[in-house]
Amino acid sequence: xxxxxxxxxxxxxxxxxxxxxxxxxxxxxxxxxxxxxxxxxxxxxxxxxxxxxxxxxxxxxxxxxxxxxxxxxxxxxxxxxxxxxxxxxxxxxxxxxxxxxxxxxxxxxxxxxxxxxxxxxxxxxxxxxx
Amino acid sequence: xxxxxxxxxxxxxxxxxxxxxxxxxxxxxxxxxxxxxxxxxxxxxxxxxxxxxxxxxxxxxxxxxxxxxxxxxxxxxxxxxxxxxxxxxxxxxxxxxxxxxxxxxxxxxxxxxxxxxxxxxxxxxxxxxx
Numbered sequence: 011x012x013x014x015x016x017x018x019x020x021x022x023x024x025x026x027x028x029x030x031x032x033x034x035x036x037x038x039x040x041x042x043x044x045x046x047x048x049x050x051x052x053x054x055x056x057x058x059x060x061x062x063x064x065x066x067x068x069x070x071x072x073x074x075x076x077x078x079x080x081x082x083x084x085x086x087x088x089x090x091x092x093x094x095x096x097x098x099x100x101x102x103x104x105x106x107x108x109x110x111x112x113x114x115x116x117x118x119x120x121x122x123x124x125x126x127x128x129x130x131x132x133x134x135x136x137x138x139x140x
Numbered sequence: 141x142x143x144x145x146x147x148x149x150x151x152x153x154x155x156x157x158x159x160x161x162x163x164x165x166x167x168x169x170x171x172x173x174x175x176x177x178x179x180x181x182x183x184x185x186x187x188x189x190x191x192x193x194x195x196x197x198x199x200x201x202x203x204x205x206x207x208x209x210x211x212x213x214x215x216x217x218x219x220x221x222x223x224x225x226x227x228x229x230x231x232x233x234x235x236x237x238x239x240x241x242x243x244x245x246x247x248x249x250x251x252x253x254x255x256x257x258x259x260x261x262x263x264x265x266x267x268x269x270x
Contacts, residue, residue, distance in 0.1 A: 085250035133264030
């Protein structure tokens with residue numbers, strides 16, 4: 011795996027969300043991944059996270075999600091890590107605009123010949139000085 | 141020692157180094173290309189040298205630090221080790237009162253030269269759910 015491949019996979023992940031193509035985004039996840047997101051509890055597998063994302067996306071009419079200043083590294087040719095700032099802007103079906111800035115860590119590992127996300131940590135950007 | 145047991149032991153040593161405020165011992169577990177998202181600063185910290193300077197400064201400004209993982213989970217996938225969970229992070233700054241932050245953490249390790257080396261760490265304050 012190269013750094014360019016990792017960057018491409020991270021972009022594909024964003025693109026899938028921006029097209030509201032939840033299936034494609036979920037296809038990039040390992041079945042037994044763990045996720046921390048912008049809620050207090052954690053997700054211990056793909057099914058839990060899929061249910062959460064399905065509910066979240068259903069209330070959004072349009073959205074834009076992207077990474078800023080991604081740092082992509084590959085170790086031992088079998089793991090790729092993305093650390094990035096993230097920005098989400100969405101418009102709900104009742105017309106409310108939501109903007110969230112955060113930080114993302116993604117871990118890609120090759121499983122059955124395909125690169126899958128096995129760990130994801132999304133968190134709100136801490137306030138400077140907090 | 142099995143990889144998963146080695147990973148657990150490494151994580152316990154990392155936690156012990158944090159609680160001793162021992163930046164030298166703590167940084168001994170880091171890969172040169174580590175990237176950290178710390179809980180109190182919005183900025184990513186890239187590289188072992190930069191992170192060590194930050195850790196030394198933070199530890200020097202505190203009388204005590206206690207990192208108390210709550211039911212940490214460990215997983216090994218090939219040469220990748222992931223430890224994640226919730227934690228209570230208690231700090232006593234030299235110039236301020238004792239405070240505890242409840243947080244989520246993801247520590248990512250890669251096995252290099254027979255050792256688990258931390259390649260990424262993401263610690264974020266527990267969201268309030270709002």
